[in-house]
Amino acid sequence: TQSTWAGNGVxxxxxDPSIGEFVLTHQNMQCPPVGxxxxxxxxxxxxxxxxxxxxxxxxxxxxxxxxxxxxTRYVGxxxxxxxxxxxxxxxxxxPVDNKDPKKKTGKLRLFYECAPLSYLAEQAGGRGxxxxxxxxxxxxxxxxxxxxxxxGNKADVTxxxxxxxxxxx
Numbered sequence: 627t628q629s630t631w632a633g634n635g636v637x638x639x640x641x642d643p644s645i646g647e648f649v650l651t652h653q654n655m656q657c658p659p660v661g662x663x664x665x666x667x668x669x670x671x672x673x674x675x676x677x678x679x680x681x682x683x684x685x686x687x688x689x690x691x692x693x694x695x696x697x698t699r700y701v702g703x704x705x706x707x708x709x710x711x712x713x714x715x716x717x718x719x720x721p722v723d724n725k726d727p728k729k730k731t732g733k734l735r736l737f738y739e740c741a742p743l744s745y746l747a748e749q750a751g752g753r754g755x756x757x758x759x760x761x762x763x764x765x766x767x768x769x770x771x772x773x774x775x776x777x778g779n780k781a782d783v784t785x786x787x788x789x790x791x792x793x794x795x
Contacts, residue, residue, distance in 0.1 A: 636712075636750040657752035657779040658715030663699040664782075665707040666719040673723035681789035685717070704734065708743050708777060712750060717778035719786065721757065732756075732774040737766045740775045753783040757790040 638652030664685040671679055685696040699716065701707050707718050722732050734740050744754025744761035754761035754777040764773070776786040788794035 633749070636746055652713070655712060655750050657712060657747065657750045659751075659779055659781065660693050661696055661711070661716040661779055661782045662693070662714055663697040663711065663716040664719065665698075665700045665711060665716060666721070667700060667702065668698070670723050670725060673725040674721055675790075677790050677792060678719075678721045680795060681719075681786055684785070684789065684794075704739060704743070704775075708747075711778050712747070712752070715779060717776065717782035717786065720775045722774045729772055732772045734772060734775050736761070736764060736771045736773045737769055740773055740777075741766075743777060744775075747777050752777065752779050755783050755787055757787055 635653075636655040637650060638655055639648035640651040641647070642649050664682070666682060668682065671682065674682075685694060688695055696716065699707070699710060701710075704718070704720070710716070711718055720732065720734050722730070724730075726733075740754060740761050741764070747754050748762060754775065756764070756773050757776055761773070761775070761777075776783050785794065
């Protein structure tokens with residue numbers, strides 16, 4: 627069991643069951659500047675836009691200069707995938723899809739999923755984005771507002787934004 631604290635950097639605490647307390651195990655955590663993996667539910671790829679599919683294919687392509695291909699690592703739990711990518715480098719993506727007409731703007735909630743993790747990412751030198759806007763620049767319009775999420779190191783989030791804007795192919 628681990629807990630993370632942010633404010634002046636990001637610090638990880640792990641439960642030590644022998645004493646029943648959380649102890650500092652990861653001080654001043656930083657997003658690695660270069661990713662190693664991408665995390666997304668590729669079973670939804672048939673419901674993604676061509677830009678999102680091109681983005682995921684980019685992370686699969688071999689290119690030594692950009693340390694690709696990235697490995698696929700997807701647990702299916704936002705917090706677990708984010709935590710791994712924070713420690714080892716990578717990008718978590720939950721794009722908009724057309725699978726569920728009730729969730730036209732994404733699946734994850736801005737107020738209590740995307741914004742808190744984007745705050746942690748920023749404190750650790752990374753970023754969170756909707757693909758067009760920094761998550762932390764958004765003001766929620768409702769408590770359950772849904773948005774797409776691209777979160778990880780700054781360089782990978784920027785690549786996502788470029789693909790989604792159509793400025794990179």
